[in-house]
Amino acid sequence: MTIRTSLLLVLAFSTASARAQDEDLLRSVQDSTPRKEYVTSAFKSSRVIMTHSIEMLRPGVLDFRILHRFGPVNGGARELFGLDGPASVRLGLDYGISKDFTVGLGRSTYLKELDAFLKYRLIQQATGPRAAPLSVVLAGGMTVKTGRWTDPSRKDYFSSRVGYYGQLIAGRKFSERFTLQIVPTIVHQNLVINNADDNDIFALGAGARLKVSKRVALTADYHHVFNPNSPFFHDPLSLGIDIETGGHVFQLHFTNAVGMNERVYLNETYNDWGKGDVQFGFNISRAFQLKKRK
Amino acid sequence: MAHQTIRPVLMAALLSASCLTATAQRYFTKSGHIDFSSKAALENIRAVNKSVTCVLDTKTGAVQFSVLMKGFSFEKALMQEHFNENYVESDKFPKAEFRGTITNNGEIDYSKPGSYTVNVKGLLTIHGVTKPVETSGTIQVGDGAIQASASFQVLVSDYRISIPAVVRDNVSNTIRIQVSTRLEPLSK
Numbered sequence: 001m002t003i004r005t006s007l008l009l010v011l012a013f014s015t016a017s018a019r020a021q022d023e024d025l026l027r028s029v030q031d032s033t034p035r036k037e038y039v040t041s042a043f044k045s046s047r048v049i050m051t052h053s054i055e056m057l058r059p060g061v062l063d064f065r066i067l068h069r070f071g072p073v074n075g076g077a078r079e080l081f082g083l084d085g086p087a088s089v090r091l092g093l094d095y096g097i098s099k100d101f102t103v104g105l106g107r108s109t110y111l112k113e114l115d116a117f118l119k120y121r122l123i124q125q126a127t128g129p130r131a132a133p134l135s136v137v138l139a140g141g142m143t144v145k146t147g148r149w150t151d152p153s154r155k156d157y158f159s160s161r162v163g164y165y166g167q168l169i170a171g172r173k174f175s176e177r178f179t180l181q182i183v184p185t186i187v188h189q190n191l192v193i194n195n196a197d198d199n200d201i202f203a204l205g206a207g208a209r210l211k212v213s214k215r216v217a218l219t220a221d222y223h224h225v226f227n228p229n230s231p232f233f234h235d236p237l238s239l240g241i242d243i244e245t246g247g248h249v250f251q252l253h254f255t256n257a258v259g260m261n262e263r264v265y266l267n268e269t270y271n272d273w274g275k276g277d278v279q280f281g282f283n284i285s286r287a288f289q290l291k292k293r294k
Numbered sequence: 295m296a297h298q299t300i301r302p303v304l305m306a307a308l309l310s311a312s313c314l315t316a317t318a319q320r321y322f323t324k325s326g327h328i329d330f331s332s333k334a335a336l337e338n339i340r341a342v343n344k345s346v347t348c349v350l351d352t353k354t355g356a357v358q359f360s361v362l363m364k365g366f367s368f369e370k371a372l373m374q375e376h377f378n379e380n381y382v383e384s385d386k387f388p389k390a391e392f393r394g395t396i397t398n399n400g401e402i403d404y405s406k407p408g409s410y411t412v413n414v415k416g417l418l419t420i421h422g423v424t425k426p427v428e429t430s431g432t433i434q435v436g437d438g439a440i441q442a443s444a445s446f447q448v449l450v451s452d453y454r455i456s457i458p459a460v461v462r463d464n465v466s467n468t469i470r471i472q473v474s475t476r477l478e479p480l481s482k
Contacts, residue, residue, distance in 0.1 A: 025349035025358045026391070029322045029480065037364075041379050058371030176385060214380045215458070244380075246461045247372060289370040 039125040042135065042173040042181075045249045045285050046094060046102065046119075048207035049221040049238040050257055050265055054135040054171035054181050056121050057096030060291025065092040065106070067260045069281035072271065082279055090260035095290075100124070108260050115261040117141030125172060134172040141165050143263040160191040165262040167205075177211040185223070187266050197229040203266050209242070217242040219251070225266055236269040251283035319352045319404065319479070321440050326475030328361055332466040339373060339465065341366040348475045350442065355399025357414060357442070359392040359473070381455050382421050390420045392427070402433060409434045414444060423453040431473070443474040 043053040046063065057063055067090040071082035092106030100121040107114050123136040143163040149156040164187070171181025183205035192199055205223035212218060221238040240253025256278045257265040271277035326346035332339040347360045363384040368374040378384040394416015396402070402410045410433045418427040431444030450457060450467045457465045 023351075023356065025320065025322075025351060025356060026347060026360045028320075029324065029347060029349055030360065041375060058375075061371050214383075244376075245458070246376075246464055287372050289372065292369060 034128045036126050036128040036130055039127065039135075039173050042125070042171060042179040043207075043209050043219075044217055044242045044244055045251060045283070047251070047283065047285075048181070048209065049219055049240045049251055049253050049283070050236065050255065050260060051183055051205055051207050051221050051223070051262075052117075052119060052137070052139045052167065052169055053207060054121075054125075054137050054169050054179075056100060056119065056137070057094055057102045057287075059096050059098050060289060061096045062288045062290050063094040063096075063104075064286045064288065065090075065094065066284040066286075067092070067106075067108075067281070068283070069255065069258060069260070069279045071279060072276075073254070073278050073280060074276040088258050088260065088279075106261065108264070110259045110264060111145045112147040113143055113145050113259075113261060113264065115141055115143040115263070134170055137169040137171075139165075139167050139169060141262060143261055154191075163187065163189040163263040165266075167262070171207070179209045181207045183207065183223070185262060185266060187263050189263065189267065192229060194229070198227050201228065201266060202226045215244040219253070223266060229267065230270070232270045233267075234269055234272050236265045237273055247287055249283075249285040251285070253281055253283070254278045255281055320349060321352065321477035322349045322480040323347070323475050323477050326359070326473070328359075328471065328473050330366075330469050330471045332469050334466040335463040337464040339368065341368045341374070341377065343367070346473070346475065348442070348477060349480065350440065350477055352399075352402075352404040352440075355396035357392075357394055357396060357416070359390075361390050363388060363390060381450075381457075387420075387422045390418070392416055392418045394427070396433070402435070404435055404440070407435050407437060418448070420448070420453045421455050425452050438479065440477040441475070442477060443472075445470065445472045447471070 043055040045053065046055050046057055047053055069088040071079060071085045071087065073081045075082050088108070088110050090106050090108040092104055094102055094104035096102050102119040103117065105116050117139055119137060119139040121135065121137045123132050123134070125135045126132045141164065145161040154160065165185060167183050167185040169181055169183050171179060173179045185203045185205060186200055188200050203223045203225045207221045208219065210218045219240045219242055222235065224235050225233065234256055236255065236257035238253050238255035238257065240251050243250045243252065256271040256273050257269045258271065259265045259268055324347050325344060326348045327342065327344050328346050329340060329342040343361055343365045345365050348358065350357045363382050364378055366374070366377065368377065394414050397413045397415050402412065411430060412433050413430050415428045417424050427446065429444050429446035431442065434441040447468055447470050450469055457467060
């Protein structure tokens with residue numbers, strides 16, 4: 001009987017020490033105070049398809065962007081559904097100066113137009129203390145047509161070739177899969193075609209992303225222009241799919257916009273989705289880390 | 295009869311005394327280092343985390359680690375984004391943890407400075423998957439602090455993390471993990 005009690009005691013102690021090993025030691029040192037956490041990766045790329053997204057480039061990252069639109073799909077089989085061209089291309093370089101500040105340059109084949117922009121993030125969506133329900137980004141740019149001057153009745157002033165745009169991008173990553181942003185934009189052109197045309201046009205856009213897998217997402221990008229200058233203008237709409245492979249993001253899409261900067265697609269989109277007047281296109285984004293991180 | 299009753303009492307006294315003298319001496323840090331590296335045909339990837347939490351119980355040999363996945367920093371920003379977004383899914387699985395024991399803890403004299411080779415065995419949880427891990431490491435007992443370090447390999451595929459075929463030459467399935475911590479007494 002006494003041997004049994006001693007055995008029991010030994011047993012009791014050995015289980016006690018076994019329990020000590022299973023004990024959650026980490027809990028004793030971890031502080032449970034919630035921390036502010038930024039919401040990241042709302043979009044795969046810094047553009048939804050044609051529009052700036054709430055996503056910024058990381059500091060020191062150079063993003064080489066090749067934007068390419070084939071000819072209209074309704075050209076039929078003879079034109080291989082637009083793949084024979086004529087193609088419209090914009091080559092661009094964007095650079096992340098800081099976490100909240102990106103600059104970029106681009107040149108489009110359409111009107112041989114140059115464009116440059118500044119993009120600044122005012123608010124980044126965050127959770128925890130001092131949370132922010134959405135991200136707010138300002139983007140502003142300037143465009144210059146560098147093609148041959150075609151209007152002999154006017155003098156070719158540099159200023160006549162210049163346009164500007166400004167936009168506010170407000171967006172929220174609602175869930176891991178779904179992000180939505182709205183984009184009010186104003187575009188100013190120094191010179192317009194007709195006397196009655198507005199120099200300033202106003203648009204309200206929306207962009208969305210729905211992730212279907214870790215590396216693939218569906219995207220949509222639309223703008224409504226309130227005061228278009230041409231009766232043949234159609235609101236630009238792009239529907240696409242983002243595919244990410246390592247250092248590249250491929251944005252395959254269909255769009256009725258031929259031009260690829262804000263001034264063009266909000267002023268000179270004459271193709272009509274309703275008539276199948278759309279083009280197949282792709283954007284390729286290739287990121288290079290120029291500044292090494294520590 | 296008399297000495298028979300004394301035995302259990304003595305044993306109990308001895309046992310409780312040994313427990314009291316070795317009062318759960320715990321050491322910890324919140325700034326331990328973990329770095330991991332992948333060596334593939336086209337690319338070497340390395341990431342470092344300098345805010346690893348670790349607690350060591352010198353009495354039981356229990357050792358536990360916890361690390362926030364978002365705290366790993368990479369040379370390229372895009373790698374870091376892909377790591378969090380596509381591989382370890384940090385929003386879903388914010389932490390990696392290790393809970394284990396030093397199996398030869400009895401051989402370590404924590405009361406005087408010295409270096410010991412230790413064997414550690416336990417469970418490693420990454421990406422919501424828990425797998426047994428066994429490795430050897432080093433414990434250096436210093437004045438008022440303990441330096442603990444280890445290096446081991448894991449297979450990415452063991453933790454339900456898939457590497458797409460297109461980046462198979464950039465990301466290796468074998469990851470070398472190096473742990474280095476300086477632990478200080480936990481006063482509580």
